[in-house]
Amino acid sequence: MTPADRHRQRGRSTGRTLLRRSATAWFTVATAGQAAFVWMIVAHYGRKTLTGNLLAWNEKPLIKGYVAGDGAGNAMFAVHVLLATFVTAGGLLQLVPPIRKRAPALHRWVGRTFFVVAIVMALSGLWLTWVRKTYLSLISALAVSIDGLLILAFVAVAWRAALRRDFLAHRQWAIRAFMVVNGVWFLRVGLMAWVLITGGGIGMNDSLSGPADIVLQFGAYLIPVAVLEAYFLAQASDARSTKRMTAALVLIMTAITLLGAIGAVAFMWWPYM
Ligand code: HEM
Incomplete structure (x- = not known):
């Protein structure tokens, strides 16, 4: 191996390490932010549902939470918000490498549960949006509905790849499914990051x-999926600059995610606990 080859190889491995570390940084921040989301759901909706005080769901700003006389709508809302804890926590658990490697049976069972719950979440979300007519504007209903359709599509492709034992495709589609399932969490984080960056929310x-x-x-959901695609391309690329630029992009996303997650806890969730 010539000195030039050795230099190139060292560059590639530094790029790989940087890329891996950027992903770990993002995942650590996302785990903390999603744990806070789960905490809010359990502390607010979980507690109020268990004590039978469904009217208290509405103590937190909502479009249509508990509505007297709407048994079906209230039941669907309860199923949707309570399952949100499982889909969020389950998604995180699936991405922890030691669990995947050391407890494959657990990975398979959590995976199946995650897929089934994600399907129920998407269908119940579509029902709440279009049948119960829970939306603030048509464009917002459309945006979240496309997320629901992508969840159904990505889960189906990831599941089929696992059944075919095509683990490379399974891994990629399962992570894409994770991104779109977390679209609603990214939305809260994105809204809060924008409000904080612009000092009040320009264009809202x-x-x-x-x-x-x-x-x-x-x-x-489109930005996280696009960044994920860039990450997959950088992982497969031999170019050090591609790996470094993608790592920088992931680190910028990590900073925005951190800011938005802190904002969501401080302004959207904590005041209503
Ligand atoms: C799969 C991931 C999803 C999770 C984790 C999730 C989580 C939640 C949570 C926690 C709430 C309660 C509102 C709050 O306190 O913030 C909620 C409400 C709602 N979700 Fe989802 N959701 C998901 C997917 C969807 C999808 C795909 C749609 C639409 C197609 C949808 C439509 C709704 C609607 C209409 C409400 C009621 C909003 C309101 O009354 O203010 N959700 N969701």
């Missing part, structure tokens, strides 16, 4: 139909 309005609202609602 009360019906989530301002220009910034629209970008954030579609971006809540």
Whole structure:
């Protein structure tokens, strides 16, 4: 091996390490932020549902939570918000490498549960949106519905790849499914990051139909999926610069995620606990 080859190899391995570390940094921040989301759901909806005080769901700002006389709508809302804890926690658990490697049976069972719950979440979300008519504007209903359809599509492809034992495709589609399942969490984080960065939320309005609202609602799942694709490409690439630039992009996303997650806890969840 010539000195030039050795130099190139060292560069590639530094790029690989940087890329891996950027992903670990993002995952650590996302885990903390999603744990806070789970905590909010359990502390607010879980506690109030268990004590039978369904009217208290509405103590937190909602479009349509508990509605007297709407048994089916209330039941669907309860199923949707309570299962949100399982889909969020389950998704995180699936991405922890030691669990995948040391407890494959657990990985398979949590995986199946995650897929089934994600399907129920998407279908119940679509029902709440279009049958119960829970939306602030048509464009916001459309944005979250496309997320619901992507969840159904990505889960189906990831599951089929696992059944075919095509583990490379399974891994990639399962992580894409993780991103779109977390679209609703990214939306809360994105909205709060934008409010904090712009000092009040330029381009936003009360019906989530301002220009910034629209970008954030579609971006809540399209941006994470796009960054993930860049990450997959950088992983497969031999170019050190591609790995470094992608690592920098992931680190910028990590900073935005951190800011938005802190904002969501401070302004969206903590005041209503
Ligand atoms: C799969 C991941 C999802 C999770 C973890 C999730 C989580 C939640 C949570 C926690 C709430 C309660 C509102 C809050 O306190 O913030 C909620 C409400 C709701 N979700 Fe989802 N959701 C998911 C997917 C979807 C999808 C795909 C749709 C639409 C297609 C949807 C439509 C709704 C609607 C309409 C409400 C009621 C909102 C309101 O009344 O203010 N969700 N969801």
